Amino acid sequence: MRLGLLSDVHGNRIALEAVLDDMPPVDGLVCAGDVVGYNPWPAECVAALRERSVPTVQGNHDRAVATGSATGFNPMALAGVEHARTSLDENALAWLGGLPERRTVADGRVAVVHGHPDDPDHYTRRREFSGGLVARAADRLGVDEGDLDALVLGHTHVQHHGVFPEGAVVNPGSVGQPRDGDPRAAYAVLDVDAREVEERRVEYDTDAVADAVADAGLPERIGSRLAEGR
Structure with missing residues (x-):
């Protein structure tokens, strides 16, 4: 089974x-x-994810938009939350609000969280990647560790993965705002059976996004940082 992994759109x-x-x-x-x-x-x-019935977990921005509470967000993040709340209809807001913090996919073989199995707001850096994360995910989800082949997480906007005896740990990077110095949109492909990960990048028109950011009245830095991958 092969899965396309997305995060931080x-x-x-x-x-x-x-x-x-x-x-x-x-x-x-x-x-x-x-x-x-x-x-x-x-x-x-x-709409793009809902139309494709993509299994999704709730990120901190998803939660902030759904609830209207963005405590601790910087001005750029806060502006994005306010823009989303005025742009989304009730069904979209309800969908965001109903997303789980953690879930399994692929017949229970892959765990998915946003930041960390124990804390959706924790930034799990590459130095923390270990098989122990797979074990924590299994424990939090109430499943047998031996049933999991991989853990997928995001939040840092930095693409990285590791393969351990307990399973693969994958951050596919950010689709919409990479922060690893590479402006190309990031994602990954996971071969669940082989526990193999292919990190992938694709170029897109960052200038067009920056123009749209300005047209929407959002902070200019939201758009300009995309060309820097920051």
């Missing part, structure tokens, strides 16, 4: 379309959260 329709167009043949998609926030197209990105 952040309302960037142009980047999401580039990723979906570039996606090789897979048996399904999964999203590790933060469908909305920052960029100008929250409704289009929510």
